[in-house]
Amino acid sequence: MLKRAQDNMPESIKRKERFEIPKVRGQLQGAKTIISNIHQIADTLHRPLPHLIKFITKELATRADVKKNAAIFQAKIPASRINDKVRQYANAYVVCADCGKPDTKLLREGSFLFMRCQACGSKRALRNKI
Numbered sequence: 001m002l003k004r005a006q007d008n009m010p011e012s013i014k015r016k017e018r019f020e021i022p023k024v025r026g027q028l029q030g031a032k033t034i035i036s037n038i039h040q041i042a043d044t045l046h047r048p049l050p051h052l053i054k055f056i057t058k059e060l061a062t063r064a065d066v067k068k069n070a071a072i073f074q075a076k077i078p079a080s081r082i083n084d085k086v087r088q089y090a091n092a093y094v095v096c097a098d099c100g101k102p103d104t105k106l107l108r109e110g111s112f113l114f115m116r117c118q119a120c121g122s123k124r125a126l127r128n129k130i
Helices: 002-008 038-046 049-060 079-093
Strands: 026-029 032-035 064-067 070-073 104-109 112-117 123-126
Touching: 038 049, 038 079, 049 064, 049 070, 049 079
Parallel strands: none
Antiparallel strands: 026 032, 032 070, 064 070, 104 112, 112 123
16 A cells, blocks of 8 residues: 555655755846845755855855845856855765765864764765865
C-alpha cells in the first residue's frame, strides 16, 4: 500500500528539497543595484553577511555597501547573475562535498579555513578565495 501511495503522489511533492536558497529580490536605481533580501539569504545559508558579500563582490568585480536591510552594489547587475554567484557560494562554502547536506560550520584554525559537516562528520580545508 505504501508503494502504491508513493506512486500516486504528484512529482512536485516527491522532489521537495530541504535546502532552498531564496531568490534575490532587488531593483536597479541608476547605476546601482539594490538587493533587499540579502539578510534573508545569509540567514538561510547560516553564514555571516560580510562573508557572503565579500564573495559576491569579488566574483562580480564590483563594490558593495550594506545599509540597514539592503546591499547596494555599485554596478548594474541582473538578478540572475547574483543568483548564480549565491549558488556558487553555497556550493563552495555551505554544502558538504561528501554527503551533499547543508549542515556545515566554518572553522578557522590558525590561518586555515575548514568546513566541518555536522551530518557526516567530514572536515575539509577550503581554498581561501576571499
